[in-house]
Amino acid sequence: MALQPDNTPSQPSRVPDVVIDRLPQYVRILHALMDSGVEVVSSHQLGRRLQVTPAQIRKDLSYLGRFGKQGRGYDVRYLASELKQILGLNRRWNVCLIGVGRLGRAILSYPGFAPEGFEIVAAFDTDDRVVGATLGELKVQPMDELGETVERLNISIGVIAVPSSVAQEVMKLLTECGVEAILNYAPVYPHVPERVRVRNVDPVLSLQSMTYYLSHRNNHG
Amino acid sequence: MALQPDNTPSQPSRVPDVVIDRLPQYVRILHALMDSGVEVVSSHQLGRRLQVTPAQIRKDLSYLGRFGKQGRGYDVRYLASELKQILGLNRRWNVCLIGVGRLGRAILSYPGFAPEGFEIVAAFDTDDRVVGATLGELKVQPMDELGETVERLNISIGVIAVPSSVAQEVMKLLTECGVEAILNYAPVYPHVPERVRVRNVDPVLSLQSMTYYLSHRNNHG
DNA sequence: TCTTGTGAAGGTCTTCACAGCG
DNA sequence: CGCTGTGAAGACCTTCACAAGA
Numbered sequence: 001m002a003l004q005p006d007n008t009p010s011q012p013s014r015v016p017d018v019v020i021d022r023l024p025q026y027v028r029i030l031h032a033l034m035d036s037g038v039e040v041v042s043s044h045q046l047g048r049r050l051q052v053t054p055a056q057i058r059k060d061l062s063y064l065g066r067f068g069k070q071g072r073g074y075d076v077r078y079l080a081s082e083l084k085q086i087l088g089l090n091r092r093w094n095v096c097l098i099g100v101g102r103l104g105r106a107i108l109s110y111p112g113f114a115p116e117g118f119e120i121v122a123a124f125d126t127d128d129r130v131v132g133a134t135l136g137e138l139k140v141q142p143m144d145e146l147g148e149t150v151e152r153l154n155i156s157i158g159v160i161a162v163p164s165s166v167a168q169e170v171m172k173l174l175t176e177c178g179v180e181a182i183l184n185y186a187p188v189y190p191h192v193p194e195r196v197r198v199r200n201v202d203p204v205l206s207l208q209s210m211t212y213y214l215s216h217r218n219n220h221g
Numbered sequence: 222m223a224l225q226p227d228n229t230p231s232q233p234s235r236v237p238d239v240v241i242d243r244l245p246q247y248v249r250i251l252h253a254l255m256d257s258g259v260e261v262v263s264s265h266q267l268g269r270r271l272q273v274t275p276a277q278i279r280k281d282l283s284y285l286g287r288f289g290k291q292g293r294g295y296d297v298r299y300l301a302s303e304l305k306q307i308l309g310l311n312r313r314w315n316v317c318l319i320g321v322g323r324l325g326r327a328i329l330s331y332p333g334f335a336p337e338g339f340e341i342v343a344a345f346d347t348d349d350r351v352v353g354a355t356l357g358e359l360k361v362q363p364m365d366e367l368g369e370t371v372e373r374l375n376i377s378i379g380v381i382a383v384p385s386s387v388a389q390e391v392m393k394l395l396t397e398c399g400v401e402a403i404l405n406y407a408p409v410y411p412h413v414p415e416r417v418r419v420r421n422v423d424p425v426l427s428l429q430s431m432t433y434y435l436s437h438r439n440n441h442g
Numbered sequence: 443t444c445t446t447g448t449g450a451a452g453g454t455c456t457t458c459a460c461a462g463c464g
Numbered sequence: 465c466g467c468t469g470t471g472a473a474g475a476c477c478t479t480c481a482c483a484a485g486a
Binding site: 263264265275279280282283287288289290291292293294295 | 467469470
């Protein structure tokens with residue numbers, strides 16, 4: 001979370017992790033600019049949209065290549081395409097969901113994933129009462145089918161929406177199946193092998209750090 | 222967020238923002254330890270649970286006070302209590318929700334906020350078809366009642382669950398009412414006055430940075 | 443002239459290593 | 465002896481400032 005403290009460390013990388021974390025935002029803004037018919041953008045304009053300095057943007061992009069034209073700026077379409085290529089966003093990613101309780105169902109019906117290429121293609125639960133049920137287009141499977149399904153459907157990403165008490169165990173099962181990227185909605189920070197990336201979605205933690213500033217602001221009101 | 226890159230900058234602060242962002246995690250672990258009957262913990266043990274170095278924990282805590290006992294460690298109950306005091310977690314915070322569509326309803330029914338002291342006490346929407354409806358214990362109000370309600374119920378925190386297209390506008394309304402902490406579920410990064418803190422909940426962004434590592438791992442499979 | 447790309451400088455955060463105390 | 469608290473060192477990240485190209 002950076003800032004939400006929200007990533008798994010790595011070492012043998014030329015591009016700093018913090019740069020990689022910013023790239024998807026760049027892509028998002030570039031798409032918005034494309035939709036507005038903007039064809040060329042400077043680091044200064046991009047920086048204003050993203051609330052970062054122009055220097056930061058130029059430096060970040062310089063880790064990845066030389067995309068700009070001096071005196072002119074960046075071609076919006078070209079830069080977006082290159083960044084998506086680098087991030088691996090020009091393809092579709094199959095995702096499995098673990099846990100189809102209240103939260104899991106909300107995630108299943110969230111319409112923001114599929115348009116970005118993240119397709120939830122399998123759902124699992126341990127509860128016999130929901131295994132076998134059909135949610136949307138998916139049939140809820142028992143956990144012991146995880147390994148086979150991950151392999152068959154070439155699933156690279158797991159989404160954890162189970163109670164905290166079993167999150168560590170689920171994380172272990174996922175990594176043992178070869179899943180190397182996990183989006184974790186459980187409010188715990190399980191241990192994972194070094195090769196596995198974890199991002200935590202933890203709104204309570206976000207609230208709990210903001211209250212510090214609310215409590216310590218100078219003028220009350 | 223940081224990491225997840227997920228905070229609003231500040232400057233005139235003795236305690237680094239990155240430290241504040243970690244404190245809620247410390248509190249969470251300390252509570253878990255209390256529940257397990259652990260009474261004293263060392264920075265080394267805490268670090269193992271949190272996957273950070275012992276030195277980091279000692280340094281972080283040293284910004285806020287001297288809570289430990291040499292040769293022994295930290296009293297779990299005392300440290301938890303002090304950190305909660307510092308973060309402003311020993312009280313209740315009233316929260317308003319803007320947007321009661323699919324996402325807003327999921328947030329309303331999420332059971333994780335209230336036990337941590339975050340109470341959603343008002344909900345707003347612009348859509349005439351839902352204004353006036355009752356969701357759980359709340360009656361959905363029209364946006365023009367925002368200012369009066371924020372004042373009357375002493376609301377300090379706003380949660381944004383509206384479409385991206387109106388998020389900036391809603392952010393403006395909230396800040397004009399004096400709300401200084403915002404949890405934003407819309408996939409945009411609106412501009413806010415410097416005094417206002419924003420945390421973004423953006424699972425798509427998290428996925429989009431993880432795919433970089435999936436795409437660039439050495440052995441494929 | 444305008445803007446990129448980039449070494450160098452500056453700033454921030456993390457880790458080290460040890461004095462000091464129980 | 466074990467562990468905290470903390471200056472100092474080191475690593476990392478951001479910003480500056482300018483050469484060079486369109």
